[in-house]
Amino acid sequence: MKLIGICGSPRNGNTEWMLHKMLEMAEKGGAQAELILLRNKDIKLCDGCLSCEAGGKERKGDCKIKDDMQEIYPKLLTADAWVIGTPVYFGMVSGLLKNFMDRTCPIWTKLDGKPIAGIAVAEEGPWDVIANIKTYASVCGMKWIGSVKALAKTPRQVAKDETVEKRLARLTAKLLQSAV
Numbered sequence: 001m002k003l004i005g006i007c008g009s010p011r012n013g014n015t016e017w018m019l020h021k022m023l024e025m026a027e028k029g030g031a032q033a034e035l036i037l038l039r040n041k042d043i044k045l046c047d048g049c050l051s052c053e054a055g056g057k058e059r060k061g062d063c064k065i066k067d068d069m070q071e072i073y074p075k076l077l078t079a080d081a082w083v084i085g086t087p088v089y090f091g092m093v094s095g096l097l098k099n100f101m102d103r104t105c106p107i108w109t110k111l112d113g114k115p116i117a118g119i120a121v122a123e124e125g126p127w128d129v130i131a132n133i134k135t136y137a138s139v140c141g142m143k144w145i146g147s148v149k150a151l152a153k154t155p156r157q158v159a160k161d162e163t164v165e166k167r168l169a170r171l172t173a174k175l176l177q178s179a180v
């Protein structure tokens, strides 16, 4: 079982801490886990050319933008499950995460049925951000497993909330089960 984490925070903050925890738990449960920190990747903006649509739903086209997405695509496709994490920015996913989502255009038709969970961190909310991730999952036909939301502002502040680790453990267990 391979679990991939995708972190949409531009800093080593709360989202990253939570995703690390989940992947650690998954590894203890026997899974192979990898965290992709979008902040460290060269991922250019989708320019909307739609050349990836060559071949229709089969998506025989590649993304013509040759950057770090090229090494990320195979990881996304071979993972048995994904967990996506984002800080709440103006009630939505971060720009870093949204651009990642846009750049999955060449592979989105191949994600049907893949289990996915969401993580979101905000100073106070709102939590429509989970709906953003769910909408992405639904467009791709992915299987929604659940989410963990937490309140925090400064890096690692989320670690002080004792409920967070328990909630992450429950979500990790559900994700591992779903991918069997």
Ligand SMILES: Cc1cc2nc3c(=O)[nH]c(=O)nc-3n(C[C@H](O)[C@H](O)[C@H](O)COP(=O)(O)O)c2cc1C
Pocket (backbone or CB within 6 Å): 009, 010, 011, 012, 013, 014, 015, 016, 086, 087, 088, 089, 090, 091, 092, 121, 122, 123, 124, 125, 126, 152, 153, 154, 155, 156
């Ligand atoms: C550009 C920007 C927009 C933000 N918008 C919101 C918001 O709409 N609601 C909120 O509660 N917090 C907002 N925050 C606070 C972050 O969600 C909060 O600091 C969170 O802990 C960041 O996650 P991270 O530590 O993983 O980066 C915003 C922060 C930034 C930098």
